[in-house]
Amino acid sequence: MNFKFSFLIVAFSLSLITSSCVTVQVTDNTVIGSEFAINETKPKNIILLIGDGMGLSQVSAAIYYKDGKPNFERFSTVGLSKTSSSSDLVTDSAAGATVFSAGVKTYNGAIGVDRDTIAVPTIVEQLSGDGYSTGIVATSSIQHATPASFFAHVKHRRMYEEITEFAPNSGVDFFAGGGLKFFNDRKDKRNLLDSMKARGYTVITDKLPTKNVPGKELILLDQDGMPKMSEGRGDFLPKATELALAKLSQNEKGFFLMVEGSQIDWGGHSNDADYLIEELLDFDKTIGVALDFAKKNGETLVIVTADHETGGFTLSTDGGNYNKIKPTFSTKGHSGTMVPVFAEGPGASLFNGIYESNEIYFKMMEALGRQIDSL
Template sequence: MRPTLFSLKRSLLTVAVLFTTTVSAFVYADTPIHPMMGDAPSVPKNIVILIGDGMGPAYTSAYRYYKDNPETQEIEQTVFDRLLVGTASTYPARVSGYVTDSAASATALATGVKSYNGAISVDTDKQTLPTIMEMAKKQGLSTGVAVTSQINHATPAAFLTHNESRKNYDEIANSYLNTDADVMLGGGQKFFPAELISQFEAKGYRYLSDFSQLDSVTEPKVIGLFAEVQLPWAIDEVGAHKLSKMTAKALELLSQNEKGFVLLVEGSLIDWAGHNNDIATAMAEMDEFANALEVVEQYVRQNNDTLMIATADHNTGGLSIGANGEYSWKTDIIRAVKSSPASIAANAISSENWQDEVISKLTFELSIDELTQLSRARMQGQDVMVTAIKKLIDNRSNTGWTTGGHTGMDVQVFASGPASKLFSGYQDNTDIALKIMSLLPKKAKSPATTTQVQSNK
């Protein structure tokens, strides 16, 4: 096996990690436990990786103000404020410049290697790279994903499989048969036809097509696809908490393995709302991701052998808290919106009494000029109507956007549990993966090997 810059980097980082945490003797044991405070291990048995897709720093700041209680002088902290430990750069391989897509960033987070935009855990030569999930599986750990996009979207795909292009959705879906992942929850029915589902069932998987079935699952080996593509927007299903419930169920099922588990949780639709420059929908998706974070945070409190590490893969939309030269951001406008602009527009197109429909969902009165603008947009079809409603919310709340794509800024890193201090300060996204890999259990040396080493001294 030829030495690479990656292998050298991994070796050096692993040495630093082990030295810093003083657990070198335990990292190479099957069950690495070393008391640090009371009976808390310094190396985790379980690892939960949470990714807020597109969740740049402006999103977590905006969420703090979105959740603020205006009746108090204090601006209350959120789960993101509690768990913040560092930052990470997100740039892809040099061939793709400075601004990453979800595939290249997920590849970096899953393998510790930079690759080109669109790559699913392959390097720039399109050679497969070992992922955290694959390494965990080899050591007998359980693995799972819970996401709000289709389960064969870029981020979960990079942790579970390999492909030269994120766009090869059907190939990626078929390859999941060979991952032996214990839990796969999200959307994506479109990409998993009946024949493919039958193959999963032949391998012992239970298939769920309705979210109400999730409560009845008591054993791992489950594939749950709860939407044609993405799950519904959180703002359109108030109180449903689907990501939180999928996260809780995944933790319940994966924890049945005494050797431990690795779970990926993604708030996928934060990114999709960011691409749409849709602040009301984005904040609702942030709220659901925060709820899922708190589910894991509580699990870590109750299971001190579990590490949670959360970050974003990149920043989306260039969200601006305040715009147009005004020192103001009006969260009351955003909080009051009762449905996604897409849903509001669809109802407005089909309803004769559309003005009242729009006002009831926005929950603020519209001026004659605003109603005129919406009327003109309505005549041009649903897409134009959606854009008009989003702009209206932006103007009223003083929200700004710079792009419908990604930006190259650093993202935040959040952590709790054993070895969480490893993720403090600045790091690259590849460093996050390498640190997690260093915490995975390694096979203990066999007695024969130990005897041979001693005899050669």
């Protein structure tokens, strides 16, 4: 892999410190800063991109290993999120995603339920009930912890078949990822693809289409998680995001889209730097798709963050050579480090500062003009 000189990491770190001090021009509620002008009243749409397991060192890797400027550097607002769950100092992905979807700090393993295992309404359910379009895209199965936390309510993340039962009535207009076997190869012998079709979904299991089909879409391209980038997944994540945006943006009311770069986390768990960095760069490309859409649309808030950091990943010097980077790990599990929160578009200024991870839910709702008291 190619790398750039180590002083770039200093420049990137300084950009995080000074990002809230960028000089902007404000005229008639329009903020001119970064690369495009935005209306700072409120967004019509939100795109939430979650890099599972993505800490600051993972983000920093994009500077060294991407050919060209990373899309992370296109954001004018950067904050930091404290990720502990209600049960543990170090969160898992289930509790770490439920904070975004429902605004509650809950126990590790919880999917859309609070610490007492009581179901809590998700942002997807609330917005779809109000007429917004909603979508979920992931490189894992759609039943995996992060995507599941936006449409299901179960007491433990490994209850994949039970999670799947929430999909037909979820209100989600666009699903894309893996997880086919939990629909049609179940212990209870039911075929939930039939239930999806009965609720108006077109089910696609062969390849990612190039155009949207009428009605709701369920795109399942693997039995479980999607292949790694190194196994030929290609541009699934950015292309599926483009497809989701084309579908959801047809709604004049607005939309909410959650996109997960699931396998950044898996590379961290494996302590496999090549795996992690390939997935991180794929996620960065997908961020570019979201930012390009928002720049053209003008009414879309883009948020990029992580549920936690995985692997204790860092970019060390290779021996005593300060001009050579050696990716290293300190654990096979998660860490308790804070994670970055990037925001661009109307409402982005809400995401400055340091705050608990569940505040991201309340900040999204506040941006949309739906004030809800923090729990």
